[in-house]
Amino acid sequence: MTESPEPTGATPPTFDLGLDVTVPDGDVLTRKQAAEACRVSLRTVSRWLVAGQLSGAYQDANDVWHIPVTAVVPHLPKKAPGEKTPKPTALDEVAELRAQVADLLRRAEVAEAIAKERGESLADARLALRALTAGDHSDARPHDDDAPRRDDREHVSRRRWWSRS
Secondary structure, three states, rough: OOOOOOOOOOOOEEEEEOOOOEEEEEOOOOOHHHHHHHOOOHHHHHHHHHHHOOOEEEEEOOEEEEEHHHHHHHHHHHOOOOOOOOOOOOOHHHHHHHHHHHHHHHHHHHHHHHHHHHHHHHHHHHHHHHHHHHHOOOOOOOOOOOOOOHHHHHHOOOOOOOOOO
């Protein structure tokens, strides 16, 4: 397998992977570039390719591998113990703020839906309470005038089940 040299001419826009490798934006990497970015050997990248761990990678007619940047990202090394974290750029901060705003908007929509549902449940409960209390005549006199009222029960002697009168 031979690596093709980089094409000459206009330089495409690039982005930094946070390592020593600069990659054309939205483009693909060669095996060598992928190995440098992941800080592994060419043989390791070849094993990943054979195992299918770099999705979207393909070989052209010249047997040159083209590996999408998105396939390499999961294999990028973690920060070394003594390595400093790069300072976030303004674009990074804007992207983070946009993600936070999107999350907050989603949470607000969920909260509004819950509030609406609870408001409807409360309205249903109020209606049920009105229906139950509309027929409540606990303060009214019983329909049977011969029956003793609640207040008069104390004065009426109660018949016991064991007494026969």
